[in-house]
Amino acid sequence: MSGLWVTSKLWNDRHHTDRVERALKESLANLQLDYLDLDLVHWPVAPQFGIPRPASGDYLVSLDQIPLNHTWTCMLECADQRLCRNVGVSNFSTQKIQSLLESTGR
Numbered sequence: 001m002s003g004l005w006v007t008s009k010l011w012n013d014r015h016h017t018d019r020v021e022r023a024l025k026e027s028l029a030n031l032q033l034d035y036l037d038l039d040l041v042h043w044p045v046a047p048q049f050g051i052p053r054p055a056s057g058d059y060l061v062s063l064d065q066i067p068l069n070h071t072w073t074c075m076l077e078c079a080d081q082r083l084c085r086n087v088g089v090s091n092f093s094t095q096k097i098q099s100l101l102e103s104t105g106r
Contacts, residue, residue: 006031007038009090010075015046015066020074024083036084041075043091044068068096069103076104 008031014023024039046061047054054060075087089097 005037006033007040008036009040009042010071011052012043012045013047013049013052015041015061015068015071016049017070017074019049020071021078021081021083024078028083035082038086038088039075039078039084040087041068041071041089041092044089044093044096046071069100072100073104076106 008024008027010020010023014020024036027039028034028036044063046063046066047059048061051059072087072089078084079087089100092100
């Protein structure tokens with residue numbers, strides 16, 4: 001008998017390092033689960049906190065302020081804590097993926 005595979009995504013306005021784990025724990029609470037099979041960084045952009053769907057680029061935070069490798073490191077830490085079994089990305093270019101791999105080693 002096969003099981004159910006559960007995937008969720010880190011929403012864009014939760015990229016800051018102090019929000020990544022909280023967002024995952026919130027998803028787990030909402031889903032009434034102990035862990036996710038896969039948690040993804042939804043997009044390689046981060047709007048200001050509280051603006052999950054920005055109307056324009058004016059609401060985006062610079063990747064210098066919230067580097068993707070910092071977000072990715074927090075995602076990896078969540079996996080290390082067994083809050084999720086796997087982490088990944090969606091909507092990332094090959095260059096952005098390569099940069100994450102080079103900066104974190106995984």
